[in-house]
Amino acid sequence: MKKAALIGLAGMTLAAAVQAQTNVAIYGIVDAALVGESGGSGGRATKITSGAGAASRIGFRGSEELGDGMSAFFTLETGAKIDSGELDASNTIFNRQAFVGLKTRAGSVALGRQYTPYHLMLVQIVDPFGTGYAGTSKNLLPDNGTNVRTSNTITYLSPSLRGVSVNLAYSAGEQTTLSAGRQYGGSVAYENGPLALTLVYNAKNTDVAATGVNHDIGRNLLVGGNYDFKFVRVYAGYEIDKGFNSATLGNANNPYGGVRPTASTDGRDLILGLRAPVGPGTLMFSTQRKDDRTRLNQDATEWGIGYLYPLSKRTGLYAAYARIHNKNGAGYTVANNTESGTGNTGYNLGIRHSF
Known part of the structure; x- marks a missing residue:
């Protein structure tokens, strides 16, 4: 009896230890907004949109301690349309993120579908709207398609050393020719107190080996940062886009x-902005300029403003508005986090809850 009791006690202790070493969490965002758009050939549009501020999603993330400073981790995340209850991408399950990796004292390596270093730096350092709401950097900067996330990707994230960290990514095209369809990039970030800076490079090959379709490499080089003056945080970014598919349009449907x-296959992008505590909430503002240096000279300028009003740590209301001035037939539209937009003006009135 004593032996059986000791074995049972040891089993419960071991189970408790395993549970303590393994951590799995369910998380998500539920975001819906009234969205108005105008200025396009289709006229005015008013609708309920899912994820205008931040894409609605549900995800699972976990980690397991393996000993000697090593741990395994994973993330599985799917998007959902709150307005209709559908998946936000057909024929997919974990379309937003799906990866597994190992973390050591030398950094983290992960394999699967992941965000690009380019997109992460826009969200975390350069764009005061965090790539969401009507004032998003998506309005003029090429934060869309595979510039946001890529499949078949291996990433490396270094530990922070005196505020400096490195993020590298390589996405295999998985074609008969190694270079066809591949994408790669990296960022160097520096964060120290109120200052955050980043330098990002992104390159993608859109060749199709099976059909012999060949293009030049599309490249993005972004430098930017922000500084917190306590009463206001200011943001700035400058980007060079060059090559085929380097700066695809959010809405290419005329x-x-x-x-x-x-x-544009040869452009320069500028973004300036701020975030400031105003009353109980946060004011956001940005202005952007697209300088198209091709013979078409399809330039554009934009400004956007927004306000976040917290109801609690996890729930908040928001309002945002943006306007774009297109030149020489340029087709840039006011987007939000999940939609490319249909006109040169747009507004969002929404609510977001995170869990």
Whole structure:
């Protein structure tokens, strides 16, 4: 009896120890907004949109301590449309993120579908709207498609050393020619007190080996940062886009009629902005400029403003508005976190809850 009791006690102790070493969490965001758009050839549109501020999602993340400073981790995350209850991408399950990796004292390596260093630096350092709401950097900067996330990707994230960290990513095209369809990039970030700086490079090959389709490499080089003055945090970013597919349009369906917009293959992007505590909430503002240096000279300028009003640590209301001035047939539209938009003006009135 004593032996059986000791074995049972040892089993419970071991189970408790395993449970303490393994951590699995369910998390998510539920975001819905009234969205208005105007200025496009389709006229005015008013609708309920899921994820105008931050894409609605549910995810599972976990880690397990393996000893000697090593741990395993994973994330599985799917998007959902709150307005209709559907998945936000058909024929997918974990379309937003799906990866597994190992973390050591030398850094973390992960394999699967993941965010690009380019997108992460826009969210974390350069864009005061965090790539969401009507004032998002997606309005003029190419934060769309595979510039946001890639499949078949291996990443390395270094530990922070005196405020400096490195994030590298390589996405295999998985074609008969090794270089065809691949994408790679990296960022160097520096964060120390109120200052955050970053330098990001992104390159993608859109060749199709099976059909012999060949293009030049699309490249993005972004430098930016922000500084917290306590009463206001200021943001700035400057980007060079060059090559085929380097700066795809969010809405390429000729949203204004007339001259069909063409994605720039040689452009310069500028974004300036701020976040400031105003009353019980946070004011956001940004202005952007697209300098298209191709013969079409399809330039654009934009400004956006927004306000976040917290109801609790996890729930908040928001309002945002943005306007774009297109030149020479440019086709840039006011987007939000999940939609590319249909016109040159747009607003969001929404609520977001995180768990």
